[in-house]
Amino acid sequence: MQYWLMKSEPDEVSIDDVMSAKGKTVPWFGVRNYQARNFMRDAMQVGDGVLFYHSSCPEPGIAGIAEVVSGPYPDATQFDPRSHYYDAKATQEQPRWISVDVKGVRKTRLLSLAEMRTLPQLEDMVVLQKGSRLSITPVTPAQWKHVMALLKGD
DNA sequence: GCCAACGTTGGC
C-alpha cells in the first residue's frame, strides 16, 4: 500500500468530473513521461491512495482523495490519431504508454499549493521540490496522514 | 505571457 499525488488539469479532468463519472472511476490517460509511467507500471497497486491535484489552473492544489482501482493497461489515446496524446511510435503489439483506473473517494476543500508550501510537515513532498514537474509523485505515509488530518471533515 | 527547470531529440 502506497500513496501518490496525481496531477490533472481541471479543464480536462477535474475532481467533479471524477465524482460524477460512472462508478466514480476514470482512466488515467495522457501520461507521456517515462518516470510517471513507470510509477504506474511498476509501483502502483490496487488500493493505493491518491491525492487528486489540480494543476495549470487559477488555484492549483489538492482537490480530492481518490484510489487506484486497476492494474496497468495500455492507454487507448496513444493509438488514436485524433487524440492530443496520439503517439505514432506506439503499436498495439508494443504500447509505450499505460493507464490505470482511478476512483474518486471524496471531493475535499482545496488545499492550495500556497498552503501546502507553508506546512513544515509537507516540505519534503516530491511535488513541492524545486523544478518538480512530474505528474505522478510518491507521497509518504506521514505526508498522507497529515493531509488526511487537515482535510478531515472538509 | 514569462520563464525556470527538466525531458527529449538528433547530429556528430
Add this chain to the structure above:
DNA sequence: GCCAACGTTGGC
C-alpha cells in the same frame, strides 16, 4: 555517448 537545441510543464 555527448550535448546543443528544442519542447513541455506549470506556477506566477
